Amino acid sequence: xxxxxxxxxxxxxxxxxxxxxxxxxxxxxxxRVRNNEALGSWSFIDEARALARADQMDRIRKDGSAxxxxxxxxxxxxxxxxxxxxxxxxxxxxMGQVSDQNAVLVDALEAAGAIILGKTETTEFAFLNPAxxxxxxxxxxxxxxxxxxxxxxxxxxxxxxxxxxxxxGSVIRPAxxxxxxxxxxxAGIIPRIGVFEQSPTLDQMGLFATSLEDxxxxxxxxxxxxxxxxxxxxxxxPSCFQGACSEPPMDPNFAILxxxxxxLQSRACTEGFRELADTLEGQVEVLEAPPMFEELIRAQRxxxxxxxxxxxxxxxxxxxxxxxxxxAKMLEEGKTFAQNEYEEALxxxxxxxxxxxxxxxxxxxxxxxxxxxxxxxxSEGHTGNPIFCTVWTLAGLPTLNLPIMQGENGLxxxxxxxxxxxxxxxxxxxxxxxMTTLFDEGEA
Amino acid sequence: xxxxxxxxxxxxxxxxxxxxxxxxxxxxxxxRVRNNEALGSWSFIDEARALARADQMDRIRKDGSAxxxxxxxxxxxxxxxxxxxxxxxxxxxxMGQVSDQNAVLVDALEAAGAIILGKTETTEFAFLNPAxxxxxxxxxxxxxxxxxxxxxxxxxxxxxxxxxxxxxGSVIRPAxxxxxxxxxxxAGIIPRIGVFEQSPTLDQMGLFATSLEDxxxxxxxxxxxxxxxxxxxxxxxPSCFQGACSEPPMDPNFAILxxxxxxLQSRACTEGFRELADTLEGQVEVLEAPPMFEELIRAQRxxxxxxxxxxxxxxxxxxxxxxxxxxAKMLEEGKTFAQNEYEEALxxxxxxxxxxxxxxxxxxxxxxxxxxxxxxxxSEGHTGNPIFCTVWTLAGLPTLNLPIMQGENGLxxxxxxxxxxxxxxxxxxxxxxxMTTLFDEGEA
Numbered sequence: 001x002x003x004x005x006x007x008x009x010x011x012x013x014x015x016x017x018x019x020x021x022x023x024x025x026x027x028x029x030x031x032r033v034r035n036n037e038a039l040g041s042w043s044f045i046d047e048a049r050a051l052a053r054a055d056q057m058d059r060i061r062k063d064g065s066a067x068x069x070x071x072x073x074x075x076x077x078x079x080x081x082x083x084x085x086x087x088x089x090x091x092x093x094x095m096g097q098v099s100d101q102n103a104v105l106v107d108a109l110e111a112a113g114a115i116i117l118g119k120t121e122t123t124e125f126a127f128l129n130p131a132x133x134x135x136x137x138x139x140x141x142x143x144x145x146x147x148x149x150x151x152x153x154x155x156x157x158x159x160x161x162x163x164x165x166x167x168x169g170s171v172i173r174p175a176x177x178x179x180x181x182x183x184x185x186x187a188g189i190i191p192r193i194g195v196f197e198q199s200p201t202l203d204q205m206g207l208f209a210t211s212l213e214d215x216x217x218x219x220x221x222x223x224x225x226x227x228x229x230x231x232x233x234x235x236x237x238p239s240c241f242q243g244a245c246s247e248p249p250m251d252p253n254f255a256i257l258x259x260x261x262x263x264l265q266s267r268a269c270t271e272g273f274r275e276l277a278d279t280l281e282g283q284v285e286v287l288e289a290p291p292m293f294e295e296l297i298r299a300q301r302x303x304x305x306x307x308x309x310x311x312x313x314x315x316x317x318x319x320x321x322x323x324x325x326x327x328a329k330m331l332e333e334g335k336t337f338a339q340n341e342y343e344e345a346l347x348x349x350x351x352x353x354x355x356x357x358x359x360x361x362x363x364x365x366x367x368x369x370x371x372x373x374x375x376x377x378x379s380e381g382h383t384g385n386p387i388f389c390t391v392w393t394l395a396g397l398p399t400l401n402l403p404i405m406q407g408e409n410g411l412x413x414x415x416x417x418x419x420x421x422x423x424x425x426x427x428x429x430x431x432x433x434x435m436t437t438l439f440d441e442g443e444a
Numbered sequence: 445x446x447x448x449x450x451x452x453x454x455x456x457x458x459x460x461x462x463x464x465x466x467x468x469x470x471x472x473x474x475x476r477v478r479n480n481e482a483l484g485s486w487s488f489i490d491e492a493r494a495l496a497r498a499d500q501m502d503r504i505r506k507d508g509s510a511x512x513x514x515x516x517x518x519x520x521x522x523x524x525x526x527x528x529x530x531x532x533x534x535x536x537x538x539m540g541q542v543s544d545q546n547a548v549l550v551d552a553l554e555a556a557g558a559i560i561l562g563k564t565e566t567t568e569f570a571f572l573n574p575a576x577x578x579x580x581x582x583x584x585x586x587x588x589x590x591x592x593x594x595x596x597x598x599x600x601x602x603x604x605x606x607x608x609x610x611x612x613g614s615v616i617r618p619a620x621x622x623x624x625x626x627x628x629x630x631a632g633i634i635p636r637i638g639v640f641e642q643s644p645t646l647d648q649m650g651l652f653a654t655s656l657e658d659x660x661x662x663x664x665x666x667x668x669x670x671x672x673x674x675x676x677x678x679x680x681x682p683s684c685f686q687g688a689c690s691e692p693p694m695d696p697n698f699a700i701l702x703x704x705x706x707x708l709q710s711r712a713c714t715e716g717f718r719e720l721a722d723t724l725e726g727q728v729e730v731l732e733a734p735p736m737f738e739e740l741i742r743a744q745r746x747x748x749x750x751x752x753x754x755x756x757x758x759x760x761x762x763x764x765x766x767x768x769x770x771x772a773k774m775l776e777e778g779k780t781f782a783q784n785e786y787e788e789a790l791x792x793x794x795x796x797x798x799x800x801x802x803x804x805x806x807x808x809x810x811x812x813x814x815x816x817x818x819x820x821x822x823s824e825g826h827t828g829n830p831i832f833c834t835v836w837t838l839a840g841l842p843t844l845n846l847p848i849m850q851g852e853n854g855l856x857x858x859x860x861x862x863x864x865x866x867x868x869x870x871x872x873x874x875x876x877x878x879m880t881t882l883f884d885e886g887e888a
Binding site: 064065111226 | 500501504510512513515528545546548550551552555556557668669670672676677678683866867
């Protein structure tokens with residue numbers, strides 16, 4: 001059985017050396033999945049397929065054939081990502097047909113030797129209507145959304161890593177609520193072919209794990225170019241694992257932005273940030289966010305709703321009685337923006353891109369809350385506010401959730417660290433420095 | 445300007461260090477292409493696109509962004525491989541439409557930082573009707589086929605590497621005639637989505653370069669999984685570059701098979717093999733090929749012609765007056781095999797797979813001629829006999845051409861080295877041992 005403190009790279013190396021069978025690793029995870037069933041993290045599990053694939057990975061090892069960076073590693077993927085022969089649920093009764101092909105990122109995982117255990121629960125079409133998943137830290141609370149199942153599956157130790165997606169705050173927020181590491185790489189690093197489309201301009205992939213190094217290892221495996229995805233970068237990709245394992249040439253510089261929506265922060269979150277600013281004295285500047293930020297929030301809304309309406313219209317789902325009221329209302333709203341409003345929103349998005357490009361000449365990373373505070377109660381009927389992620393996602397910046405704070409109810413609160421576009425390796429290096437220097441997390 | 449003795453990895457490292465601009469590298473290659481125009485290696489060149497892309501790669505470097513393993517490296521791809529915004533010629537007047545997407549392998553090259561200069565000439569649909577290309581060693585001679593342009597472009601120094609394909613002997617044979625290194629990796633390593641389909645069972649990708657290390661570097665960049673390609677391997681890939689740079693744990697064991705078609709070999713080729721057997725004394729066994737080999741040649745023909753007929757029928761090309769007579773005849777032949785003959789041929793292919801799997805328990809590699817001897821004269825009107833490649837291609841084994849011999853007319857003759865399926869890294873390691881030990885080729 002892998003030690004829970006082991007990184008994926010360490011466990012893969014135990015598999016490579018024959019100290020652990022991939023089958024044992026998978027069986028261990030499947031047992032955890034069964035024990036954690038009450039959390040509702042998974043929408044579909046295929047035990048037989050996972051075990052057969054584990055045996056195949058073990059045969060490959062015994063055979064002396066090539067091993068992958070994720071050789072034998074069990075993994076979960078959010079149920080808006082297609083996996084051949086698994087139902088494509090998308091958290092909606094409108095879906096559920098069995099996929100006849102893999103998303104490109106699933107092919108990449110399998111080429112690295114990973115083993116897909118199944119699909120993790122998502123909110124309805126990765127929007128706001130909650131999934132059935134519960135927060136592993138306390139089952140009365142929400143795990144957040146939309147990548148609820150992926151966050152909960154990693155937080156409860158079902159799998160060492162799970163894939164999610166983020167159009168607004170759907171990776172970083174649930175990671176914050178569930179107390180796990182998460183990463184949303186720069187837009188265009190991980191191809192989206194085979195993933196349910198909400199908003200082609202904003203949709204981005206992300207992942208959950210228990211260390212920075214694991215996030216980096218899996219991001220590298222997913223970091224491939226597919227020109228069918230208009231955002232996919234036709235250029236070399238940052239080596240994230242190398243970034244997560246290196247020391248910065250000098251101590252990094254941070255910025256804390258006072259955000260126009262800072263008033264939404266809980267007291268614990270605000271205090272945590274005050275302490276952080278003190279601890280980092282000399283290495284952090286606290287700045288007022290430029291007035292543009294309010295405009296960016298509005299531009300995001302216009303792009304997101306307009307493109308979502310368009311996507312659902314193409315599928316013939318607009319007006320369906322099988323949509324939740326909250327989603328139906330969002331799609332209605334998406335119809336209301338004029339073409340020139342939409343185009344102007346895209347221009348505002350582009351200007352944010354240029355703004356941040358020069359901003360990161362002076363700073364290694366921005367520190368921001370991942371969410372307003374602790375997870376909301378399930379009984380509140382929502383998955384929390386994504387606004388602390390909105391601007392970074394809109395600008396396509398790489399972001400991390402670092403699970404370092406705790407709130408009034410003893411639930412986790414994450415710190416969000418934001419880096420320069422396509423400079424994901426530097427962001428990971430900076431985060432490693434941060435965790436080892438401030439929290440003595442050698443393995444972080 | 446890169447030294448001609450430099451490997452791609454060395455030149456890429458000069459680009460990374462700022463000693464050479466990618467633009468200079470591309471300009472140097474474009475000049476060679478212009479100077480070598482008489483060889484007819486290229487069917488299409490897009491200078492402006494290549495230079496713009498070189499500038500982009502240089503900007504990425506100056507910007508401190510991530511560099512790729514082929515950063516700034518000019519490359520040619522055979523004109524049966526789709527490149528967005530380039531005509532898809534396939535060596536036939538029936539084709540020539542401008543592609544609206546990239547083949548998967550082209551995306552992979554661009555993600556590694558490579559720069560596609562253009563498309564290299566192919567025989568008609570990668571069959572036997574000659575391309576306009578001439579042999580760079582002597583222009584009265586054929587460069588071989590079907591990957592004629594790719595072989596000639598590398599042999600004449602236009603580009604350090606070019607991509608080809610092999611359904612029978614279309615990479616190893618032209619490499620032998622043109623005197624360059626070439627590799628056809630194991631079936632299933634390089635995905636074929638976006639490549640003109642001749643025979644889904646037999647089509648395989650390959651490449652030409654001036655050293656083993658270069659072949660390995662580029663193969664690794666192309667070694668990705670795409671489940672849309674039924675042959676693509678959903679498992680980790682060998683690390684070829686590592687293989688090409690390592691020493692074998694002990695001196696390798698070779699087999700030379702006396703082939704049922706050995707009588708086709710030229711005198712120089714036969715003598716070369718006799719010398720080789722002497723030199724390798726104690727490390728080589730000369731064995732009679734099993735009687736199955738004759739059956740394998742026949743099975744290959746049935747599969748190849750049947751599937752080609754099917755592919756052309758789907759395109760509506762069967763019976764077209766725009767097909768050469770030789771291709772029209774092959775397609776006719778493809779109609780003549782009964783379904784049970786075809787199925788039996790597939791079974792024979794499978795049995796060859798098992799035979800070789802156990803064969804390579806005793807041997808590191810098989811040594812075979814790459815072709816019967818030197819290139820034929822252009823005036824003979826054909827591209828040479830692929831039979832020395834047929835069995836290895838049918839079995840999906842990885843093979844190399846090592847340009848080490850010379851024929852009666854002073855033209856190159858290659859040695860073919862064949863390895864175990866999916867054990868491409870070991871084959872490269874064995875070939876490196878062979879070249880350094882026997883030919884003192886330190887950089888090979």
